[in-house]
Amino acid sequence: MDKKLRKAQGARLLAARKTAGFRSAREAALANGWAESTYRAHESGTRTIGQDDAEKYARRFRSRGADISAQAILFGDEAGGGLAETDQGLYETSPMPSGFVMVPRFDVAASAGSGRLAEATDNEADVVAFREEWMRRVGMVPNAARALIAVGDSMEPTIRDGDLLLIDSSIDHVIDNGIYVVVYGGLLHVKRLQVRRDGSVVLRSDNATLYDDEVVPAEEMTDLIVEGRVRWFGRTI
Numbered sequence: 001m002d003k004k005l006r007k008a009q010g011a012r013l014l015a016a017r018k019t020a021g022f023r024s025a026r027e028a029a030l031a032n033g034w035a036e037s038t039y040r041a042h043e044s045g046t047r048t049i050g051q052d053d054a055e056k057y058a059r060r061f062r063s064r065g066a067d068i069s070a071q072a073i074l075f076g077d078e079a080g081g082g083l084a085e086t087d088q089g090l091y092e093t094s095p096m097p098s099g100f101v102m103v104p105r106f107d108v109a110a111s112a113g114s115g116r117l118a119e120a121t122d123n124e125a126d127v128v129a130f131r132e133e134w135m136r137r138v139g140m141v142p143n144a145a146r147a148l149i150a151v152g153d154s155m156e157p158t159i160r161d162g163d164l165l166l167i168d169s170s171i172d173h174v175i176d177n178g179i180y181v182v183v184y185g186g187l188l189h190v191k192r193l194q195v196r197r198d199g200s201v202v203l204r205s206d207n208a209t210l211y212d213d214e215v216v217p218a219e220e221m222t223d224l225i226v227e228g229r230v231r232w233f234g235r236t237i
Helices: 003-019 025-032 036-044 051-062 070-075 132-137 218-223
Strands: 082-086 089-093 100-111 124-131 145-151 164-168 179-184 187-195 201-204 214-216 225-234
Touching (some): 003 036, 003 051, 003 070, 025 036, 036 051, 051 070, 051 100, 100 132, 124 132, 145 225, 164 179, 187 225, 214 218
Parallel strands (some): 100 145
Antiparallel strands (some): 082 089, 100 124, 145 164, 179 187, 179 225, 201 214
């Protein structure tokens, strides 16, 4: 994301925090149980603020008298341009067209191969903007959208190494024989899931020539964590 936009987000967050009566970023983080390093990075503009964090900050600061919303933190009043003031100076905000949702793109890879340990942290690498109307049309809950990168070749030709995946994290269980991002055996995978009558689930690769199915027995279903259903993928050509 553009550095100026991150700075503008941080400036609006800083202003809301001061209005809410918190004297410092540390005080706000400790009082609300937020990770201090994450909040500081958001307020200083060195890290992009995602939709969930914006809503969390806005909700708390509103309860203490600040006139702020998640939309205002992310895009400014009425998603318009202007100048935002920080402790480091003035930054010009970039207008965000209405009707778009900022989707956090996490710095975590979903394995579409034999699997690799999920290096899951609370770090977001960037955000990607999608039209809200389109997201609803393809069956997504916009605020639950998450983006990450596929790694490996087990889902070829459907999904290739390096593809951007858009997942709906509001779906935390198998609802159909679709493609899901799951955690199983300590690994993050993107697989096609199929539920059997006995309650077991098959983790299936589209590249069946090279990869065998893996079956999760019904008694081990608590070890299978569904992170979300893949609703869309994109790639460069």
